[in-house]
Amino acid sequence: MNNDQAIKIFRIFVSVTIVISLIVNFTLLVKVNQLEDEVNHVSYYQHDLMNNVNNQTGHMQTVLSEFKEEQSWISRINMDVNTNKIEDGEVQATFKWQVKELQTDSEVVFHYTYGNSDDYIEVPAKKIQQGLFEVNVPFEVGLEPQWEIMNMTNSNAEQEMSKQAMEEKMIAEERQHTLKYFVTVSHGDSIKSGEIYTDHLGHLGTSFYGIIQTDIHIDKNHLSVNLVNRDVNQSPKLIVEAYLLKYENEKFLEEEVIKLQKEDSPSNTDIRFFNLDSVEVYDDMRLIVKVVYSNGEVFEKEVY
Missing domain, CATH: 2.60.40.10 (Immunoglobulins)
Structure with missing residues (x-):
């Protein structure tokens, strides 16, 4: 009888403990939800405050610009x-x-x-x-296309140097x-x-021939060329042929076709995609991409 009474007391203790645990967990869950709501409210308030500050800053800059122009002896050109x-x-x-x-x-x-x-x-x-x-x-x-060139290698240092060289070249071309x-x-x-x-x-010239994005992916022994002719619906001319001209320093070696991927380039899209894979990498390599447009115009660009 003493054992039964002890088991009964133990069961009551366990039940009470479980109930108390549930109550505590529920209370904690409610408090966590409340805290989360408060955090979201503070975050929303901060976001709203930043937007108001940005709007006021923009408005003040506009007012200052207008005031500066009004006080100037000459208007904008x-x-x-x-x-x-x-x-x-x-x-x-x-x-x-x-x-x-x-x-x-x-x-x-x-x-x-x-x-x-x-x-x-x-x-x-x-x-x-x-x-x-x-x-x-x-x-x-x-009247020429705008070239966007990116050389990607396994070496971060080489990739950074290539990127820097291309950026310097683009700045020089932009100055023209x-x-x-x-x-x-x-x-x-x-x-x-x-x-x-x-x-x-x-x-202005770019609007006539669109944008050519050229990505060169280089691993240890091979490279691939991806050429994307963007904004073709906004340009009256399309790229119909593309070639990779391979040089060793100044010596011309050969020309390979960069194929149009028709399945990725339906006529109703804004993009034409060309691709060439498994090009062997060699010493003193120079690469030039040549494109032929629908009006017969040909453009070349050194890409590596």
Whole structure:
């Protein structure tokens, strides 16, 4: 009887312990959920606060810019580009601005430099109405695709060096299409110079032939070439053929076809994908990609 009573007491103790444990766990779960809700609320509040700060900062920057322009003696220079003759490799740019502090017989001159030249060309401004001036300047633009090249190797050091070399090359090529310009107003012995503006006109030629992304994947003994012709629906011309030209230093070795992957390039997409695998790696290797467009134009680019 004593044993039965002891077992009964033990069962009651276990039951009470389980009930207490359930109550404690439930309480903890409720508190954890409450804490999680509070954390989410704080996170949302911080996010909302940051958005408000960013919005206010942007608004203040806009107000300051407008105030600065209102207080300036000259307005912003607006550029409008006419691309009607772009197929001939030429565009006509019209620049307009307002001089707010203009004296009688003042001379207003537009200065610009384009490409690799550091020498500014002077163009006398044409007066449209009181204080409002303009100039028309023709520019030659290269009708060519925009190349985006990435060389990927197993060595992080080699990959970083290759990336750095390509970036330096892209910066140099971008400079060829860089336009800088400003306005001066002179009267007697006094002269005022406005802010120097910078624009890039390379995208005008790119819009004609699209973007070519070229990825070179290199392992120890072989490499593969992936060529992606992007934005083909926005360009009037398509790549129809692609080739890999292999050199040993300056010595030409052979030409391999980079095949169009038709199953990955249906006609209604914005991308055409070309691929070449299992190209043997050798010493003093130079690689050039050659593409042929639907209008017969051919472009080449050194990619390695």
